[in-house]
Each structure stands twice: as structure tokens, then as C-alpha cells.
Amino acid sequence: MGRKKVIEVLNLTKKFGDFTAVDNVRFDVYEGEIFGFLGPNGAGKTTTINMLITLLKPTSGEAYVAGYNVVKEPYRVRRMIGVVFQDPTIDRYLTGYENMYIHGLIYGLPREKIRNRIDELLKFVDLYEFRDKPVKTYSGGMIRRLEIARSLLHIPKILFLDEPTLGLDPQTRAKIWEYIERLRYEHNVTIFMTTHYMDEAEKLCDRIAIIDHGRIIALDTPENLIKMVGDEVVYVRIDGQPIDIDKLRGINSYIKDVEIRSNQIIFSVSNSSKAIPTILEHLVGLGVDVQEVKYHKPDMGDVFLKLTGRDLRDDEGSWKDMVRTVLRRWR
Amino acid sequence: MEGVGFTKALYAMIYREVIRYRRAYSRMLGSVLNPIIWLIFFGIGWASLFRDNIFRQIFLGLDYITFLAPGIVMMAIFSASFLGGVSMLWDREFGFLKEILVAPSSRSASLIGKSIGIAFTALVQGILILMVTLPLTNNVNLYGILPAIIVSYIVSLGFTSLGMAIASRMNSMEGFHLIVSVVMMPIIFLSGAFYPINGLPDWMTILIYGNPLTYGVDLVRYLLTGVYAVDPMLSLIGTILFTTVFTALSAYLFEKTTI
Ligand SMILES: Nc1ncnc2c1ncn2[C@@H]1O[C@H](COP(=O)(O)OP(=O)(O)O)[C@@H](O)[C@H]1O
Ligand SMILES: [Mg+2]
Numbered sequence: 001m002g003r004k005k006v007i008e009v010l011n012l013t014k015k016f017g018d019f020t021a022v023d024n025v026r027f028d029v030y031e032g033e034i035f036g037f038l039g040p041n042g043a044g045k046t047t048t049i050n051m052l053i054t055l056l057k058p059t060s061g062e063a064y065v066a067g068y069n070v071v072k073e074p075y076r077v078r079r080m081i082g083v084v085f086q087d088p089t090i091d092r093y094l095t096g097y098e099n100m101y102i103h104g105l106i107y108g109l110p111r112e113k114i115r116n117r118i119d120e121l122l123k124f125v126d127l128y129e130f131r132d133k134p135v136k137t138y139s140g141g142m143i144r145r146l147e148i149a150r151s152l153l154h155i156p157k158i159l160f161l162d163e164p165t166l167g168l169d170p171q172t173r174a175k176i177w178e179y180i181e182r183l184r185y186e187h188n189v190t191i192f193m194t195t196h197y198m199d200e201a202e203k204l205c206d207r208i209a210i211i212d213h214g215r216i217i218a219l220d221t222p223e224n225l226i227k228m229v230g231d232e233v234v235y236v237r238i239d240g241q242p243i244d245i246d247k248l249r250g251i252n253s254y255i256k257d258v259e260i261r262s263n264q265i266i267f268s269v270s271n272s273s274k275a276i277p278t279i280l281e282h283l284v285g286l287g288v289d290v291q292e293v294k295y296h297k298p299d300m301g302d303v304f305l306k307l308t309g310r311d312l313r314d315d316e317g318s319w320k321d322m323v324r325t326v327l328r329r330w331r
Numbered sequence: 332m333e334g335v336g337f338t339k340a341l342y343a344m345i346y347r348e349v350i351r352y353r354r355a356y357s358r359m360l361g362s363v364l365n366p367i368i369w370l371i372f373f374g375i376g377w378a379s380l381f382r383d384n385i386f387r388q389i390f391l392g393l394d395y396i397t398f399l400a401p402g403i404v405m406m407a408i409f410s411a412s413f414l415g416g417v418s419m420l421w422d423r424e425f426g427f428l429k430e431i432l433v434a435p436s437s438r439s440a441s442l443i444g445k446s447i448g449i450a451f452t453a454l455v456q457g458i459l460i461l462m463v464t465l466p467l468t469n470n471v472n473l474y475g476i477l478p479a480i481i482v483s484y485i486v487s488l489g490f491t492s493l494g495m496a497i498a499s500r501m502n503s504m505e506g507f508h509l510i511v512s513v514v515m516m517p518i519i520f521l522s523g524a525f526y527p528i529n530g531l532p533d534w535m536t537i538l539i540y541g542n543p544l545t546y547g548v549d550l551v552r553y554l555l556t557g558v559y560a561v562d563p564m565l566s567l568i569g570t571i572l573f574t575t576v577f578t579a580l581s582a583y584l585f586e587k588t589t590i
Contacts, residue, residue: 053433055590079335079435089426093351105343106434106441108336134354 003030006158006190007052012061014047014214021047023214024061029158029192034184036205037194038300040312044214045194046086049162052192053083066157079107082156082189084147086163092136096127096146099135100153107154114153121149124186125179141172148179152187159183161193165200173200180204198300198312202226208300210307217307222300229302231256234267234276236283237292247286252278272297340436341444348418348448352455359456366407366460370467373525374399391527391558397468401479401552402524404461405486409519409544411453412487413511416494418449420504429590439582446495446581450487457483475554482554482570486547489574496581499588522548528560543573 007029014022022044029035037045050056052063054074063070066080090099097118104114122128125145135143144164151159164180165173181204183189195201201208202222209219218225240263248258248265254275257268269275272295283290304312352359378395390398422428431441458480465471494511501507521535522544531539539545546561546569553559553566561569 050590055429055432057589075435078433081433083429083433085426085429087426089428089430091347091351091427092425093354094347098347098350102343102347103430103434105336105339105346106431106436108339108436 003032005029006031006066007035007192008064009052010062012048012051012063013059014044014051014056015059021214022051022058025211025214025216027209027216027219029190031190032184032188033206034180034191034193034204036201036208037192037211038196038198038201038205038208038304039194039211040196040310043196043211045196045211046162047214048211049083049160049192049194053081053160054078080157082151082154082159084144084151084159084161084164086166088143088147090135090143090147090150093134095132095134096122096138097131099146100150103150104153109154117153121152122146124152124182125149126175141168141175144168144172144176145179148176148183152183152189155187156189158190158192161191163194163196165195165197177204196312198304202300210300210304212304212308218303225300225303226298229298229306231268231270232272232298233296234269234272234279235292235294235296236265236267236279236290237263237294238265238283238288239263239291241288243286243288248282251282255279335435335437337437337440340434340440341447344441344444345448345451348445348452352448352452359452359459362407362411362456363459363463365410366403367463369406370396370399370403370460370464374403374467389527391560393556393558394469397471397556398527398552398558399525400461400464400468400471401555402522402548403464404457405483405522405544405548405551406519406524407460408453408457408483408487409490409522409547410515411456412450412490413494413515413518415446415449415453415491416496416498416511417504417507418445419495419498420501420507423502423590424504428588432588432590438586438588442495442499442582442585443492443578446488446491446578450484450491453487453491454480454484457487471555472557475556479551479554482547482550482567485570485574486544486551489543489570489577492574492577492581496577496584499581499584518542518544521545523552523560524548543569543577546570546573 005028009025009027012022012025013020025048037048039045047056051058052065052070054070054077057071065077068076068080070077100118101114104118119128122131125148127142127145127149130138130142135146138146161180165176168176177200180191184191193204205222207219207221208225209216211217243260245258245260252275254269254271255267256270259266267275267279276293276295280290280293301312374396381395387394419428432438434441497510498507521539521542523539528536528539528545546566549559549561550563550566550570553563
């Protein structure tokens, strides 16, 4: 691939005591892509981000962000990146505008430019009307949006988003997804994001690294990852009407396999939305009375299940991770 | 020093502290009240007992309230500054610290800016207390007020920085308050704020002369009333020296801070 690498990670490891939070991780992120880290709580996503953004020293291994070594040239790395942390990093007593203004100053921007860009960005995240309200009056979703706007103020080359929709309601999540998708076109930025929501990773990311217990266990495009677990399946209920299976082969090129099981026909297909109409047309042509059509499209959840034997949906981290989290709060 | 825009970061943090302070009236009121209570109930009590002119020579020729007033002002400024370090722990708690740590500007600039802002708010409290106190005193040199304010600010910046230095090594409020409350009382009592520092036992004299606050208290008292125990020039040098060391120490420790 001739594309430019903007993040290069070589065997990065982070140990806390003798516990390995990030284990020999290795990957590249290319310019302009949305790269996702998908994994359950405690998988090591935040720890990886903290190393890439120069806030945590790796135990071993190396990482380059925008061509700079994260350990040796932290100030250069910081100049190239924007970060939206997992937990809020806003001053609640200041207004949205003031938070952004201070950000602009500590990123060394000229005052005039800061003022103009703040308004533009607050409009981008639909917070313009709230610019002069203290942040403590904002909802969780508004704080998130403010943080996204703030992280763009200094025009970063690479944006780090750690669980951008954690704990938000479905409408707000959809809104944030929309901003993220628009970001890379309108602001021309490479995005490194983490999430433990499969739908989010599948919808937004060009490539996904699945991480579990500090290790990357798979890395590919969502389509390829999903292909790995198998085809899409179309179920047609015909309630025992007699049918010759040979008449069902070769209906169209998307169909890979057909079988008849008691009251339904099961098609394995490569693209259900393309395959279903012609299948139905063909069945009607054969005089079959179709009772019901269902299909199952494998998703990232199936991928995670296949790779780890665990269901990501139920996996909110093991009890050990929870104990650790609680202990950390009380430290 | 690495990083972009030193003065901008400095300004940003001063701006932030000043806005925050303006929005927290209750904090200001609470911190002004305490020293005034000291002055009235402690000060007037002893002043009545020391009313007779023969006591004046103990207090370097002043009446007790006039002697005590600069000490109370400095006590207030010192406490507000030193405790101001806790705001770094609040920033850690509420996440804002990460915003500073990941920024490309010099961390020292952000920290020093923060200290300058907090020291300024402590000074405002000190000035308020001075204004309440002045009517109770006699023969205060009005031309000395401005120089006294400048010296107070230098002291304030020093102790804010010391508070920041301690806070940057801590990750809990409890730990910070424990350390601060253990050292705060001795620093106040051994500074000459409440009684003259000449003619005390040797061990106490040693502690007093090692106490950075002593020089600030003595110098401010000199500027306001004309009496002193330490050569004012020496006090000025000592005050500036302590503030420089504490500020440098806080910046050094903050550069190394992790999340
Ligand atoms: N400062 C720390 N000290 C000790 N353990 C930590 C620390 N930070 C994270 N961990 C542990 O490292 C593991 C990975 O954490 P994290 O990177 O936050 O996971 P994720 O972001 O994927 O949920 C967890 O088990 C967590 O408890
Ligand atoms: Mg995390």
C-alpha cells in the first residue's frame, strides 16, 4: 500500500506491576482513515491511547505519531494531535466558549483566529446557542460535543477519540456518529478511536483492530472480519410445501448454498439485500406460497464470539477488571 | 524549555483562575471571615490586656492591634495561597489536568500561570482583610501600603507554588490536606505574626529563621508600621529567594507529572 502511515506502533507493551495491560501490540494507521480499537472493558484500549498521546510511558516497544517518537519527542507529538478522553476534561465552572478559548491559547493559536474558529466549530456541533452557559449546565451529550469541537480547534492531523459515545442515549450517539463521519471530509483528519460498541465500530471504521486482554486478535476491514465468520443467511418459511431442491440452485450468483430443513429453505448468500428479491421472484414463479422471510447478517459481535468464545455484548469486563476500576476510583 | 506559546499558556491559566474566582463569591467570603474573627476575638482580647503603655516596648513600640494586623493579613494570604495547591487535585479529579498535560505548550507555563492566578486571588483576600483591619490600627504608614501589597504578592506566589509542588506529588485530597494541615499551623505560629520574635528560646529562634513566612511578615510589618526584627533588605532577599525556589520546584515537578 502506498498510503502514508501516520501512526506506527511497534511491539508496544505496558505493564502495571506484573499485570500486562497492553501486550506487544503492533499496527499502523494510514492517513485519512478511521481506525478503530474494538474490545471489552479492561482490554487495554485507553492504556494504548495514553501511550500514543504521550501521557503514559510504555514499558517496552516504540510508537510514532505523525512521524515523531512518543517517548523522545512528546511536545512535537502533542502539537499534531487532538484528544477526546474517555472521561470529561472540561472545566465545569467555565462556559463552553471559555473552555475553547483557553484551549486555543494553550495550543498557541493567535487570538483572532481562536475567536473565529470557536464560533464555526460550536455551530458544527450545534452548541452555538449554549456558548455562554457554564458547562455544568450541559448534558453528557453536550459535553461530548463540546469536547469534540474543542479538539478540532487547533486543526490536529490526528484525532484520538476514546469511547466517544460511552454512556450516551441512542439519539445522541447517532448524532455523534454523524459528526465523526463529517469530520474527516470537512476537517481532513485521521481518526483513531476506541469503542466497546460493535455497531459503532462497524459503522464508522475503515479498519478495526479487535483487542482482548491487551492483545490484538484480529485486524482488518469490517467487511473482511465479518466474512471470516461466514455468509449471510436467508430463511424462507414454506411450511412443508413439496419442492425440488435442484430447482433452487443457480437462481443468482449471490447464492452459495441451499438446503431444505423441514418447513424452511435456507440460503447461504454473499449479499442478502441483492439476493432476496430474485429469490422471492423465483419462488413465486415456481408457485410456492412464501409464509415468511428472515435473514441473519453476521456482525462484529459474531466475529468477537468466534475469536474469543465470549459474547462481547455480555462482556462488560471480568470481575477482576471491575474490582480494579473501583480501587482506582478510591485510590 | 520546550513547547509553544509560553506567554499565551501563562495568560490562559491566569484568565481561568480569575474567572473561576469571580464566580465563587462564597469561597471568597468564607476565607475573609476567618482572619477577621482572629483579629477581633484574639486581637482585641489581648490588646485590651496590653493596653498600658509599658507593654509597647514588647511590641517594638506599637500597640498590640497595630502589631498584630500585618500578621493577620499575612496569615490569611499564606493560608489561601498554600491551600490553593488543592486546585491541582481538583483538576486531576475533574479531568482538566489531562487537557493541560496533553497540550503542546510548556507545562511549566501552564503551572506558573495557574499559580500566578491563585496567588492573585489570595492577594485580593489579603487586601480585603487589610481594609477591614486598618480602622482598628494606629499610625499605619499609608505610603507603605502599595509596597506591602507587592511584597505580599511575592510571598503569596511562593506559597502557592509550594502548595502546587506538594499537590503534584499527591493523588488524593486527603493526603494533601493531611500534609498541609500538619505544616500550616507551625508555619503561622513560627512566623512572628502573633508575637515578636526576639528573645525566644534558641530552638525556636532557629525554626523561626528557617521559616520562609517570617521574612514576609516582618517586611510587611516594616512597610506598614516602620518596626522590624530582621533587616528589611535581608527580608526582601529572603522572600524573593524562597519564592524563586518554590516556583522552580513546582515547575520541575509538574513537568514530570503523569495522569
Ligand atoms: N494506572 C493503572 N494501574 C493499574 N492497572 C491499570 C491502570 N490503568 C489501567 N489498568 C488496568 O489495565 C487494564 C486495561 O485498562 P484500560 O486500558 O483502561 O482498558 P479499556 O480502556 O480497554 O477499558 C484494566 O485491567 C485496568 O484495570
Ligand atoms: Mg477505556
